[in-house]
Amino acid sequence: MKHLKLSILFLFVTFITACSMIKINTTTTTFYTPEFTSSGNIAVIPADIENSHSLEFAHYKQKIEEKLRLSGYSIAANSNTAEYIAIVAYGIDEGETSIISTPIFSSPNALHGGRLANPKHRYSMPRYHRRVVGTSTSSITTYNRALALDIVEAASLKSGSEDNAKKVYESRVKSVGECDVVAGVFNELLKAMFINFPGENGQTITAKIPYDGQC
Numbered sequence: 001m002k003h004l005k006l007s008i009l010f011l012f013v014t015f016i017t018a019c020s021m022i023k024i025n026t027t028t029t030t031f032y033t034p035e036f037t038s039s040g041n042i043a044v045i046p047a048d049i050e051n052s053h054s055l056e057f058a059h060y061k062q063k064i065e066e067k068l069r070l071s072g073y074s075i076a077a078n079s080n081t082a083e084y085i086a087i088v089a090y091g092i093d094e095g096e097t098s099i100i101s102t103p104i105f106s107s108p109n110a111l112h113g114g115r116l117a118n119p120k121h122r123y124s125m126p127r128y129h130r131r132v133v134g135t136s137t138s139s140i141t142t143y144n145r146a147l148a149l150d151i152v153e154a155a156s157l158k159s160g161s162e163d164n165a166k167k168v169y170e171s172r173v174k175s176v177g178e179c180d181v182v183a184g185v186f187n188e189l190l191k192a193m194f195i196n197f198p199g200e201n202g203q204t205i206t207a208k209i210p211y212d213g214q215c
Helices: 002-020 055-070 186-193
Strands: 022-032 041-046 084-092 096-105 132-153 167-177 204-211
Touching: 022 186, 041 055, 055 084, 055 186, 132 186, 167 186, 186 204
Parallel strands: 041 084
Antiparallel strands: 022 167, 022 204, 084 132, 096 132, 132 167
């Protein structure tokens, strides 16, 4: 009996933990050339040159470099010595606010229940009756968060023209949620982007990424 109680308690705790875990819904789309291979040395730079000296980008850069290294690349000391350039962009929109109406229920009233005094009658579980007595309204604002990665051949950028850049890989991941800063969900966006890297060419993949951060 003791083991049964412990098993029930364990299942209950597991169920509560699973239900309380927050997950970030992501959508990732990937394209790459037929000859693409995740090898060679690569340098990570921002799509917006103004972010080159940003501490935020420097923080993200380390995380992206680690993902690329684990995927088969070696990290170049700088873009001048790299075979490939990974161009990174990220952003968030201004958000969209929605009004939500929630019904207010009356307190439950037990109609009947309990074990009857007469042993001939069976036990009857209590039943409850609730009714809607009003509504409450609240607002919620959701934001579109996005992360983009292009990998191009470094030699094709020597001319200084974006039109000559030879792209070999591109990936886009987006998510919608209440967190209003990229930093709050960057790890989850990056994780979704590198699931089974390089992914299925031309496919859009959705994923639920466990979230244990704060925003």
